[in-house]
Amino acid sequence: MTEIESVCPGVERLSLRTPTLLPATETNTYFVTHGDEFYVIEPATPYEPEQAALIGAIREKIRSGLTLRGAIVTHHHGDHIGAAMRVREAFSTPVIAHRETRTRLRDRVTTDGELDEGQTLFDGEVEVLHTPGHARGHVCLRQREGRWLVAGDMVASVGTILIDVEDGGDMADYLAQLERLADAVEGVVLPAHGAPIERGAERLRHYVAHRLAREAKVLAAVSDGWRTEDELVARAYDDTPREVWPIAARSARAHLQKLVREGRVAFDGARWRAE
């Protein structure tokens, strides 16, 4: 899809092909407009001609009289930043991200400004929420009355969100932030991958319940003695196809890290066991 689509008042979506985690193949770039100014959220695609479509869409907005205030990236992952440098250079506009994201992007993307919890865009109209868990520097943007939430990779309507402890992921933080977002949004949740999610709070709570159900399976898999990662993945993910187990193992590690921290699981350096 290389057409801009209006998703709610003040927000438009342009979904473009990116190197992302299958079955997702695209990342949404959002245009958030207030008055005669706008931000580009997730200048994501590294590919031509998708970058050309993005640049053309921005140029069209500027031609219509709007001023571009900056390009915001929700976090550092490669499927969210591919056009950041191109947009920065084409429009002499700042690339803005959380400081943890800026640190991780240092060698790939020049960033110019920082976003953190408590800051706002457009004089309070849009709030910045720092939502670590999927990535340490992850931010979401919330319309101040909760009418919409640009959710980055906190939730997806295509594919699943990977919590990778080797890349700063943290399951406990992630679940806490999902609960907080569920309380913060009244309207639509706008994920980085896939269509807008109506009744967003409901979906966010469903996500938390789904993760906790999986965590209960991980815990059950180590309840009868020491288990290696392969053994516990085969048990805890027995309802998923074998080919996803390598990815499942990374999720299992995130659950195990949380369970060990909570004192519910022991780790001997190679195997896990319920306490």
Ligand SMILES: [Zn+2]
């Ligand atoms: Zn991500």
